[in-house]
Amino acid sequence: xTRPKPAKEKQRDRERTRARILxxxxxxxxxxxxDGAAMESVAREAGVSKGLIYHYFDNRELLFIEALEAExxxxxxxxxxxxxxxxxxxxxxxxxxxxxxxxxxxxxxxISLLNAENRLEGQFIRRSKVLLTAYDTLIDALEDILxxxxxxRKFRDGITPxxxxxxxxxxxxxFSSNRYTLGAVFRRSFADPEETxxxxxxxxxxxxxxxxxxxxxxx
Amino acid sequence: xTRPKPAKEKQRDRERTRARILxxxxxxxxxxxxDGAAMESVAREAGVSKGLIYHYFDNRELLFIEALEAExxxxxxxxxxxxxxxxxxxxxxxxxxxxxxxxxxxxxxxISLLNAENRLEGQFIRRSKVLLTAYDTLIDALEDILxxxxxxRKFRDGITPxxxxxxxxxxxxxFSSNRYTLGAVFRRSFADPEETxxxxxxxxxxxxxxxxxxxxxxx
Amino acid sequence: xTRPKPAKEKQRDRERTRARILxxxxxxxxxxxxDGAAMESVAREAGVSKGLIYHYFDNRELLFIEALEAExxxxxxxxxxxxxxxxxxxxxxxxxxxxxxxxxxxxxxxISLLNAENRLEGQFIRRSKVLLTAYDTLIDALEDILxxxxxxRKFRDGITPxxxxxxxxxxxxxFSSNRYTLGAVFRRSFADPEETxxxxxxxxxxxxxxxxxxxxxxx
Amino acid sequence: xTRPKPAKEKQRDRERTRARILxxxxxxxxxxxxDGAAMESVAREAGVSKGLIYHYFDNRELLFIEALEAExxxxxxxxxxxxxxxxxxxxxxxxxxxxxxxxxxxxxxxISLLNAENRLEGQFIRRSKVLLTAYDTLIDALEDILxxxxxxRKFRDGITPxxxxxxxxxxxxxFSSNRYTLGAVFRRSFADPEETxxxxxxxxxxxxxxxxxxxxxxx
DNA sequence: CATGAATGAGGCTTCATTCAT
DNA sequence: TATGAATGAAGCCTCATTCAT
Numbered sequence: 001x002t003r004p005k006p007a008k009e010k011q012r013d014r015e016r017t018r019a020r021i022l023x024x025x026x027x028x029x030x031x032x033x034x035d036g037a038a039m040e041s042v043a044r045e046a047g048v049s050k051g052l053i054y055h056y057f058d059n060r061e062l063l064f065i066e067a068l069e070a071e072x073x074x075x076x077x078x079x080x081x082x083x084x085x086x087x088x089x090x091x092x093x094x095x096x097x098x099x100x101x102x103x104x105x106x107x108x109x110x111i112s113l114l115n116a117e118n119r120l121e122g123q124f125i126r127r128s129k130v131l132l133t134a135y136d137t138l139i140d141a142l143e144d145i146l147x148x149x150x151x152x153r154k155f156r157d158g159i160t161p162x163x164x165x166x167x168x169x170x171x172x173x174x175f176s177s178n179r180y181t182l183g184a185v186f187r188r189s190f191a192d193p194e195e196t197x198x199x200x201x202x203x204x205x206x207x208x209x210x211x212x213x214x215x216x217x218x219x
Numbered sequence: 220x221t222r223p224k225p226a227k228e229k230q231r232d233r234e235r236t237r238a239r240i241l242x243x244x245x246x247x248x249x250x251x252x253x254d255g256a257a258m259e260s261v262a263r264e265a266g267v268s269k270g271l272i273y274h275y276f277d278n279r280e281l282l283f284i285e286a287l288e289a290e291x292x293x294x295x296x297x298x299x300x301x302x303x304x305x306x307x308x309x310x311x312x313x314x315x316x317x318x319x320x321x322x323x324x325x326x327x328x329x330i331s332l333l334n335a336e337n338r339l340e341g342q343f344i345r346r347s348k349v350l351l352t353a354y355d356t357l358i359d360a361l362e363d364i365l366x367x368x369x370x371x372r373k374f375r376d377g378i379t380p381x382x383x384x385x386x387x388x389x390x391x392x393x394f395s396s397n398r399y400t401l402g403a404v405f406r407r408s409f410a411d412p413e414e415t416x417x418x419x420x421x422x423x424x425x426x427x428x429x430x431x432x433x434x435x436x437x438x
Numbered sequence: 439x440t441r442p443k444p445a446k447e448k449q450r451d452r453e454r455t456r457a458r459i460l461x462x463x464x465x466x467x468x469x470x471x472x473d474g475a476a477m478e479s480v481a482r483e484a485g486v487s488k489g490l491i492y493h494y495f496d497n498r499e500l501l502f503i504e505a506l507e508a509e510x511x512x513x514x515x516x517x518x519x520x521x522x523x524x525x526x527x528x529x530x531x532x533x534x535x536x537x538x539x540x541x542x543x544x545x546x547x548x549i550s551l552l553n554a555e556n557r558l559e560g561q562f563i564r565r566s567k568v569l570l571t572a573y574d575t576l577i578d579a580l581e582d583i584l585x586x587x588x589x590x591r592k593f594r595d596g597i598t599p600x601x602x603x604x605x606x607x608x609x610x611x612x613f614s615s616n617r618y619t620l621g622a623v624f625r626r627s628f629a630d631p632e633e634t635x636x637x638x639x640x641x642x643x644x645x646x647x648x649x650x651x652x653x654x655x656x657x
Numbered sequence: 658x659t660r661p662k663p664a665k666e667k668q669r670d671r672e673r674t675r676a677r678i679l680x681x682x683x684x685x686x687x688x689x690x691x692d693g694a695a696m697e698s699v700a701r702e703a704g705v706s707k708g709l710i711y712h713y714f715d716n717r718e719l720l721f722i723e724a725l726e727a728e729x730x731x732x733x734x735x736x737x738x739x740x741x742x743x744x745x746x747x748x749x750x751x752x753x754x755x756x757x758x759x760x761x762x763x764x765x766x767x768i769s770l771l772n773a774e775n776r777l778e779g780q781f782i783r784r785s786k787v788l789l790t791a792y793d794t795l796i797d798a799l800e801d802i803l804x805x806x807x808x809x810r811k812f813r814d815g816i817t818p819x820x821x822x823x824x825x826x827x828x829x830x831x832f833s834s835n836r837y838t839l840g841a842v843f844r845r846s847f848a849d850p851e852e853t854x855x856x857x858x859x860x861x862x863x864x865x866x867x868x869x870x871x872x873x874x875x876x
Numbered sequence: 877c878a879t880g881a882a883t884g885a886g887g888c889t890t891c892a893t894t895c896a897t
Numbered sequence: 898t899a900t901g902a903a904t905g906a907a908g909c910c911t912c913a914t915t916c917a918t
Contacts, residue, residue, distance in 0.1 A: 012896055012901090012902060012903085013902095014901090017902080017903090033252065033338050034252075035254035035255040036253075036254040038886080038888090039887075039888065040886085048903075048904090049903065049904045049905070050888085050904090050905090051889085051891080051904060051905075054890075055901085055902070055903075056902095059888085059889080060889090114397060115338065118397050118398070118399045118400055119252050119331065119334065121399050122399030122400055122402065125403045125404070126403055131403070132404060134404060135404045135405065156428070158424070159421075162407075163418075163421045163425075166390075166393070166394060166401065166418070166421075167390060167421075167422070167425050169393065170389050170390045170392070170394060171385075171386060171389045171390065171393075173389070173393050174385070174388065174389030174390075174393050175385060175389060177334070178333060178337050178392070180336070180337045181336055181341055181344050183341065184341050184344045184350070184351060185344070185350065185352075186354065186358070186381050188381075199385070202382045202386075203386070205377070205429075206386050206429040209375070209428055209429045209430070209431065210425040210426070210428045210429035211425075211428070212428065214428070214434075233877085236877090236878095257911080257913085258912075258913060259911090259913095267878080267879090268878060268880060269880075269913090269914085270879060270880070270914095270915085270916085271877080271878055271879075273914070274877075278913080278914080279913065450881060450882085450916095450917055451881095452881075455881080455882090470692075471690065471692055471776050472690075473689075473690055474691075474692040474776075476907080476909090477908075478907085478908070478909095486882075487883045488883090488909085488910080489882075489884075489885095489911080490881075490882055490883075492910065492911080493880085493881070493882075497909085497910080498909070498910090550776065552835060552838055553772050555837070556772075556835050556837045556838055557772065558837075560837030560838055560841050563837070563838050563841045563842070564841055569841070570841055570842060571842075573842045573843065594866070596862070600843050601856070601859045604828075604831070604839065604856070604859075607831065608827050608828045608830070608831030608832060609823075609824060609827045609831075611827070611831050611835070612823070612826065612828075612830050612831050613823060613827060615775060615834075616771060616775050618774070618775045618778050618779025618782070619771055619774055619775055619779055621779065622779050622782045622788070622789055623782070623788065623789060623792045624819050626819075640820045640824075643815070643867075644820075644824050645867070647813070647866055647867045647871070648863040648864070648866045648867035649863075649866070650866065650871075652869075652872075653871075653872060670898090674898090674899095695890080695891065695892085696891075696893085697892095705900090706900045706901060707892090707893085707900085707901075708895085708899065708900055709898075709899055711894085712899075716892080716893080717892065
């Protein structure tokens with residue numbers, strides 16, 4: 001599979017090294033925040049010298065942007081794999097909600113990076129074309145789903161695709177992002193898989209009721 | 220040289236100075252994050268010397284804890300003033316949702332500090348008795364409201380007070396906290412009061428539908 | 439004379455410490471150039487920590503500006519002490535030439551700092567009011583001397599004060615500034631006091647002849 | 658893959674590449690100083706990789722020496738082309754002065770490199786045989802000119818060739834080297850061609866008077 | 877109570893040089 | 898001959914904290 005090379009050779013594989021650094025950066029920025037992330041830590045975790053990071057990424061900010069891009073892109077790939085358009089509307093919303101919830105739970109890095117970016121008032125996302133357009137196809141898919149759901153009298157009127165996504169993402173994001181403070185004040189362990197599953201079910205219910213058509217009522 | 224002030228007046232100065240420092244800390248920690256906040260900045264904004272901050276607060280972490288306590292306490296006071304128990308259940312949920320939304324919009328400091336605390340894995344909140352019990356009365360109130368709502372066949376079954384609060388807070392918090400990235404990817408200006416009002420209405424609708432009893436359906 | 443203080447106390451004398459740092463900076467910038475001067479070196483030579491330099495001077499550039507100001511000011515004080523206006527014109531020019539020559543020889547720091555500033559295309563001198571006006575009184579004095587010299591038929595026409603100063607300074611500056619390369623290519627040791635004295639005499643002669651009225655020629 | 662070139666052509670490429678690097682080095686060392694010049698900049702301006710510079714020049718210092726040699730050699734070629742020995746003494750001195758002045762104005766690189774070398778206390782020039790002897794023929798020519806000038810009663814006694822060259826070079830060098838600081842303190846724009854021409858004329862006058870025989874005076 | 881002088885550690889970044897390819 | 902990946906050392910600057918006054 002891999003090109004035959006002696007095992008202990010000095011790495012000279014541009015793409016592989018770059019990827020190792022980027023992955024380390026995603027970890028470190030997520031764990032320590034934008035200000036707290038030391039290039040030294042990234043270097044250590046990537047197993048390279050600090051100087052090499054600058055060789056590939058020029059500076060801290062560009063490294064952060066790429067880390068953020070990678071995280072968001074991964075979420076979007078996951079969401080794109082759901083084939084929402086092939087499902088009936090209710091199932092589609094349910095599947096998207098479950099997938100989004102799971103993704104945020106399993107990938108707290110994304111949450112951390114998004115929080116960092118918002119603390120910086122979105123100064124980096126504006127520079128990234130890939131980020132700025134990342135959600136376009138999802139919104140299109142949701143538009144389609146909502147239209148079908150309304151046609152089938154399953155969804156109520158007045159819900160825009162953006163509003164729906166904000167609600168789904170908001171519920172999932174908040175639970176994962178604030179799990180420590182919430183766990184403390186409500187005396188639960190939101191790290192516990194049981195609690196997590198329960199909350200996921202609650203959110204799915206909440207979303208489905210939140211958009212459901214109200215029987216016996218004109219739309 | 221200086222005339223010794225009467226003890227009472229001295230005491231008041233003491234408290235005033237301390238309060239000025241704490242308010243500056245709330246601003247600076249919120250604006251610059253936990254790592255980014257420099258004691259120097261706090262000193263400058265409070266109009267005192269760095270040494271004085273240490274005189275009153277011992278160290279950076281304790282200052283942060285007090286800042287966080289002050290923010291959360293302020294929110295809880297606001298929520299406590301809503302007199303939810305005197306309202307009919309639907310109105311109570313609506314009022315709580317509106318108030319929570321408005322508070323997060325108007326007080327981004329709280330959001331910033333909560334995000335900082337979660338980035339630190341809740342290490343400070345655990346040390347603060349006032350924070351750990353801050354939400355207890357709210358949960359009790361919600362319990363009462365939910366019970367009344369169910370009794371009146373207005374709310375569906377299976378909703379716990381914590382779940383309800385998580386949903387309300389999640390929708391509101393996320394919108395305010397992530398306003399920069401969301402604004403960018405959805406090409407809206409979520410700083411615009413018009414957009415804000417619209418989103419608030421959506422959230423209220425969403426919450427009320429999300430917990431509403433479903434007519435013609437056994438609970 | 440000095441305030442009685444225990445000898446080994448930690449220095450807390452703002453002005454004295456600041457002056458020590460500035461003097462170290464003058465040495466280090468002169469010895470190592472603007473780019474070559476390490477704040478670490480300045481700190482070591484001043485006997486303080488690096489951080490303290492920033493406490494007093496904010497950054498490298500401001501430190502350099504103050505160092506340059508101090509050097510130029512010192513030269514100008516020396517020149518101002520010459521009481522040129524009280525001398526007869528020829529003696530005044532001679533004295534200024536000798537003093538300028540000696541100053542450049544004895545204070546290579548000034549030369550080095552001026553060279554550094556010119557390498558930086560004068561970006562700092564423009565910000566310093568004290569530097570921008572430093573030569574005004576000298577030019578006035580030269581104007582007076584030249585006028586008297588012409589009146590006495592000792593100096594030829596057509597020499598402006600600035601031109602005269604440029605010539606004097608040029609001859610003296612160049613000899614001191616380029617002493618290493620000149621010494622090498624002309625196989626002399628221009629560090630040798632004997633050579634230095636000889637060159638000084640040559641320059642004085644050259645200047646006096648250079649501006650002298652030409653007998654038997656209409657001015 | 659690539660067709661092996663004939664040896665001659667290869668040789669020419671080699672020289673061309675080397676020359677491109679050297680020219681880039683002259684620019685960069687002059688512009689950024691010895692300490693400020695990054696090998697990376699030289700590589701970029703030469704359009705080659707950093708490694709190649711080391712291939713041809715071994716290290717930074719040797720590259721600097723060659724850059725300095727090239728600059729000085731170019732000046733000396735220019736001066737050698739003046740055919741001073743064919744001119745009458747006064748014309749010869751005038752021509753040398755004008756040429757030297759113009760060269761320094763048009764080639765600030767030489768000035769910058771000489772200043773750098775003097776900051777380094779002439780540590781490189783001592784290693785370069787070509788530099789150490791670069792001025793010998795010029796001094797010989799000046800000796801001849803001065804002798805003829807004295808014989809014709811046009812030049813005064815007591816002027817050595819080295820002294821004459823120091824004076825000419827000093828006046829010209831200083832004006833060009835210090836143009837930024839001088840321009841600032843005397844509020845002139847010494848980048849202005851008009852000012853430059855005027856100063857050149859002054860210097861020529863100054864030099865010619867400075868060495869002229871004094872009529873009616875015993876030499 | 878209050879200031880700000882002082883330090884030491886740590887973090888970002890640059891760069892000369894080496895070396896695998 | 899030529900590239901550029903990789904390192905290690907060094908340099909600028911910031912900052913929490915301490916402490917003399």
